[in-house]
Amino acid sequence: VVFNVDYRLAPETKSPNNIKDFYEVVKYVSSNAESLGVDPGKICIAGDSGGGYICLGAMVLLAQRDEAQLVKLAIPSQPMVDDYSFGDPLCMTVEERYDHLQRRHAYRLIASDLNSQKSCPLMFPGKVSGEILAKFPPTVLDSREFD
Numbered sequence: 001v002v003f004n005v006d007y008r009l010a011p012e013t014k015s016p017n018n019i020k021d022f023y024e025v026v027k028y029v030s031s032n033a034e035s036l037g038v039d040p041g042k043i044c045i046a047g048d049s050g051g052g053y054i055c056l057g058a059m060v061l062l063a064q065r066d067e068a069q070l071v072k073l074a075i076p077s078q079p080m081v082d083d084y085s086f087g088d089p090l091c092m093t094v095e096e097r098y099d100h101l102q103r104r105h106a107y108r109l110i111a112s113d114l115n116s117q118k119s120c121p122l123m124f125p126g127k128v129s130g131e132i133l134a135k136f137p138p139t140v141l142d143s144r145e146f147d
Contacts, residue, residue: 001036001037003025005022005054006021007021008021010110011109014110014112015057015111015112015117015120015122015123016061016112016120016123018054018057019054019057019061019122020061021054022045022047022054022055023058023061023062026043026045026058026062026070026071027067027070030070040070043070043072044071044072044073044074044075045058045059046074046075046077047075047076048077048078049077049078049079049080051077052076052077052078052079052080052142053079053080053081055075056074056076056079056081056125057122057125059071059125059136059137059139060121060122060125060128060132061122062137063135063136064132068135068136069137070137072137072138073138073140074138074139074140075141075142076139076141078142078143078144079125079141080103080107081125081126082124082126083107083124083127084096085099085100085101085103085104085107086104086107095145107123110123111123
């Protein structure tokens with residue numbers, strides 16, 4: 001059974017509200033598994049690109065709330081993970097330099113307030129603490145050089 005999450009998109013909806021949409025669907029499916037014909041022990045979450053970012057953010061939220069056990073497997077594919085694009089372009093590969101301004105723009109569209117969210121793992125899942133990371137569900141992270 002596949003549930004496609006129609007999470008709200010940026011720039012109208014800012015982080016973390018788009019992540020909370022995905023999280024709420026996971027909670028709903030888990031809570032209503034029997035009536036939906038779903039085995040609650042086999043819930044998997046996934047997303048690709050921007051959806052991979054939303055999936056990874058939902059993993060952070062589930063782990064922060066000690067609810068990661070609701071998910072048997074998570075597969076964030078090509079997620080936006082970190083804020084490296086705000087670093088020094090001279091430290092980036094040629095390809096990263098070519099793309100870093102677009103990534104910065106994407107994060108500005110997603111963020112409620114980028115300055116106050118710089119350390120927020122819901123905004124930048126790569127900044128999650130080791131303690132929270134250890135609570136993640138089993139994860140297959142699909143990463144490619146470029147989206």
